[in-house]
Amino acid sequence: MIKEILIKIGHIILTGDIKLYRNNMGDDIDDENNDKIYKNHYLIVVLLFVNIILAVIIPYIILPLIIIEVSVLFIKYKLPDARKNKRKSMILKQLPFMLRQLATQLKAGIGLFDAMAMIADGNYGILSDEFKITLKQIQYGTNYIQALDELSKRVDIEIFTKIINQITRTLKNGGNLADILNTMANENSENMKIKYKQYSQKLNSVMLIYMFISVLIPTITFIMIIAASMIMGPIIPPELFILLYLVFFPLIVVLMVIFIKSMEPTI
Structure with missing residues (x-):
């Protein structure tokens, strides 16, 4: 009973539509597609409650944790499409x-x-x-x-x-x-020549953004944290500092590289 309620909450969070949930799920979950929806909704609701509990117990790790979870879920749901797109590419x-x-x-x-x-x-x-x-x-x-x-x-x-x-x-x-x-x-x-010319023009702008995100922001953040810590004492826990520079910023760089790679023109 509790599990079913969690599933419904998860569906409402994802779609905001209780009627669609009932139409898709029904009373019996025998269909393979519905079974996947069921499991996905349950997983997201469980993660939601875990995040709430962790936010109360260890508040400073919740933001990096959410970023990691969203990234993992994104990879999980997009992996089949990514494989298909890779084959097409x-x-x-x-x-x-x-x-x-x-x-x-x-x-x-x-x-x-x-x-x-x-x-x-x-x-x-x-x-x-x-x-x-x-x-x-x-x-x-x-x-x-x-x-x-x-x-x-x-x-x-x-x-x-x-x-x-x-x-x-x-x-x-x-x-x-x-x-x-x-x-x-x-x-x-001829079409490829035109597309690569447009690609090179876009790439110049994107590379500026990439350099700003991958180099300037981490460097400026580091300097500000060190300077503030010298004046006011530690302003963030060491664990959060480690998460920022070992997980968060590298993850942003990886996503930027994937985005740049996806811009590469094809016929």
């Missing part, structure tokens, strides 16, 4: 080079199957692995269009889907596939 980095090689091979008179085999044998990471699967499907009797459509669904990236759609459309209706892919490769190269 790896594919997008290799895609312009793959497209250029495919266009070059076709323009040199090499057949589509052999050109895809070179991509599969090349150093294109996930794309090479996916092309190997597609080639095996074609070898086992799947027609080109169906195999390429399945390749597009497995990769599931918009720009890659456009490239595959262009290839399948050309296979159906006829046309010079080498010239079409070469045009697409040139367009992507």
Whole structure:
């Protein structure tokens, strides 16, 4: 009974909607998704009560503790998306080079199957692995269009889907596939030049903020604490000082690095 009440409180804290909680959860928690919601709400409510107790007993550690907990929860809930985005990023980095090689091979008179085999044998990471699967499907009797459509669904990236759609459309209706892919490769190269130029301009401003947060703030804070302590005596507990410089400030720097990394342009 108490556990159920805690779950409801957690849901209200997260969504502010008791009706949505009842609709999603119901009386039976058999659905896997609802079970995850149940556990997540319970975890957050437990952490809330623990923080309240610690705030009463050891008030000076509550702020760093909350920051650490929020960071851990953020990583926990965002990790699946981060893995998916990492896979997408790896594919997008290799895609312009793959497209250029495919266009070059076709323009040199090499057949589509052999050109895809070179991509599969090349150093294109996930794309090479996916092309190997597609080639095996074609070898086992799947027609080109169906195999390429399945390749597009497995990769599931918009720009890659456009490239595959262009290839399948050309296979159906006829046309010079080498010239079409070469045009697409040139367009992507120009787009990347523009994006990297914009990225470099943004990076200059972000780096100023990064230097301010990672160097100036910790240094100024340290000087102010030392100066105030010499005049007034200790103003913060040593434990909090250690948490600030071993946990809080390094965590802020890590988050800034992740943010800068996320700004890197892709096609």
